[in-house]
Amino acid sequence: MDEQEALARRLERAKKLQEQREKEMIAVAAQMAALQAKALAETGIAVPSYYNPAAVNPMKFAEQEKKRKMLWQGKKEEDKSQSAEIWEKLNFGNKDQNVKFRKLRSIKSEDEAGCSSVDEENYKTLKQQEEVFRNLDAQYEMARSQTHTQRGTRLGFTSSMRGMDTV
Structure with missing residues (x-):
């Protein structure tokens, strides 16, 4: 039991x-x-x-779902920064180059960029950028001409120094 x-x-x-x-x-x-x-x-x-x-x-x-929604929702068109506006208004002097640049930067408003009114600050910035581009082009051309005209000479020696070798 x-x-x-x-x-x-x-x-x-x-x-x-x-x-x-x-x-x-x-x-x-x-x-x-x-x-x-x-x-x-x-x-x-x-x-x-x-x-x-x-x-x-x-x-x-x-919290994770909120972050995921914020990450995958599209950007609002209204939230453009000042630098984005400058990129849109950038002018290379040639319409084909402007269109190509806008395509590369995926800027969709090409008509607005050419016709939009520019305030004084942006105008100054655009002028400065154009000057920088002109300087870069001039420097590039100078460097290109030096590399093509001075082929065959060694580093540090120029044609004026060749005459000194014989003396």
């Missing part, structure tokens, strides 16, 4: 443990539901049902 009593006690303990675990599971599920409801109320983003509610923090999930 002792064995039967011991077995009965074990069964009772097992039932109590089972009931206690079920109560804990219900409490945890209620906490998770409360967290999900709070996250839904604060952020408007619900955790999908296929996620394990005990494994996913609903607030972090909502």
Whole structure:
């Protein structure tokens, strides 16, 4: 009989443990539901049902979804910086070069760039850029002419120094 009593006690303990675990599971599920409801109320983003509610923090999930939406939403046309406006108004002096540059920079408003009114600051900036481009072109031409006309001479020696070798 002792064995039967011991077995009965074990069964009772097992039932109590089972009931206690079920109560804990219900409490945890209620906490998770409360967290999900709070996250839904604060952020408007619900955790999908296929996620394990005990494994996913609903607030972090909502933050991650907000970041994802901000990353993948398109940029607004109204939010143009001053440098973007300058790039659009940049003029290379040749319409073909302007069109090519706008295509490379993926600027879609080519008509506005040529006809838009330019305030004084932007006008000064455009003039400075044109001067820089002219200087760069002149420097490039000078360097190109030097490399083509002085082929065959060694570093540091010019044609005027060749006459000194014979003396």
